[in-house]
Amino acid sequence: MSNVRRLYREPAIASHEGATTADSPKPKHVAIVMDGNGRWAAGRRLPRHVGHRAGYRVVRNLVRLAIERDIRHLTLFAFSSENWKRPEIEVSALMKLFLQALRREVNDLDDNGVKLDFLGARERLSAPLRKLMEETETRTAGNDRLRLHVAVSFGGRWDIVSAARRLSEAAAAGRMDPASVDEAALRRAMSLPDMPDPDLLIRTGGECRISNFLLWNLAYTELYFTDVLWPDFDAAQLDAALGIFSRRHRRFGTVTAGAEHA
Numbered sequence: 001m002s003n004v005r006r007l008y009r010e011p012a013i014a015s016h017e018g019a020t021t022a023d024s025p026k027p028k029h030v031a032i033v034m035d036g037n038g039r040w041a042a043g044r045r046l047p048r049h050v051g052h053r054a055g056y057r058v059v060r061n062l063v064r065l066a067i068e069r070d071i072r073h074l075t076l077f078a079f080s081s082e083n084w085k086r087p088e089i090e091v092s093a094l095m096k097l098f099l100q101a102l103r104r105e106v107n108d109l110d111d112n113g114v115k116l117d118f119l120g121a122r123e124r125l126s127a128p129l130r131k132l133m134e135e136t137e138t139r140t141a142g143n144d145r146l147r148l149h150v151a152v153s154f155g156g157r158w159d160i161v162s163a164a165r166r167l168s169e170a171a172a173a174g175r176m177d178p179a180s181v182d183e184a185a186l187r188r189a190m191s192l193p194d195m196p197d198p199d200l201l202i203r204t205g206g207e208c209r210i211s212n213f214l215l216w217n218l219a220y221t222e223l224y225f226t227d228v229l230w231p232d233f234d235a236a237q238l239d240a241a242l243g244i245f246s247r248r249h250r251r252f253g254t255v256t257a258g259a260e261h262a
């Protein structure tokens with residue numbers, strides 16, 4: 001990696017510096033772009049789908065870690081609108097993996113108080129996968145220990161366009177006054193209206209971009225990029241990200257208290 005790219009990364013920190021204390025700010029909502037499965041596999045001369053399977057094992061572990069660390073919302077980017085452009089063999093391997101993983105995990109997720117929901121263009125998914133997603137959502141609807149949002153066939157632009165269309169339809173049908181369209185109305189028309197905005201976005205795999213993830217919701221999210229490939233992401237990596245987050249100053253456009261005359 002070149003020095004130029006390194007400039008955009010967090011500086012290396014000693015492990016004690018990453019530690020959080022009981023009163024350090026903690027993110028309630030963590031969103032993750034789980035990138036690097038393909039490169040992880042390529043580095044081992046394995047096919048890409050093996051990397052995706054390794055990535056799935058990390059998700060299992062991550063859900064447990066999120067519960068332990070009292071993260072209330074976890075949003076995972078599993079498959080983007082643009083990922084449909086990948087070779088058919090990879091897309092079908094991923095779809096098969098989603099189906100198997102959901103079937104296998106639903107009991108454990110439910111037992112652990114996880115409420116699961118999905119965001120994305122479901123009409124592009126197979127009927128069996130859609131059915132399983134709906135069943136899982138219904139079955140886990142009463143849980144509230146951790147809310148796990150999985151973005152499949154999701155794009156931030158798709159979400160905004162879908163919301164705009166819903167509002168236009170309501171206005172055209174006379175159910176809504178166009179003058180009443182504001183941020184709150186648009187948010188209500190989006191995929192998961194009651195999901196708070198992410199406090200922290202983690203992207204693994206070394207790319208420093210959003211790749212059409214939650215464009216609306218990331219407006220004031222703290223961004224954290226790491227070169228670690230998703231299948232290598234573990235508790236220490238999560239804690240490093242949480243440690244960095246705890247030392248960020250979130251101002252939301254205002255000034256830091258005490259800095260008014262600086």
Ligand code: IPE
Binds near residue numbers: 036038080
């Ligand atoms: C992320 O890993 C998983 C999905 C996009 C489904 P990639 O498959 O993008 O892995 P790289 O970026 O090629 O290493």
Ligand code: IPE
Binds near residue numbers: 033078079209
């Ligand atoms: C983003 O990763 C999407 C997911 C992790 C699901 P990509 O690998 O698709 O992103 P780009 O193509 O490098 O921007």
Ligand code: MG
Binds near residue numbers: 035037
């Ligand atoms: Mg990638």
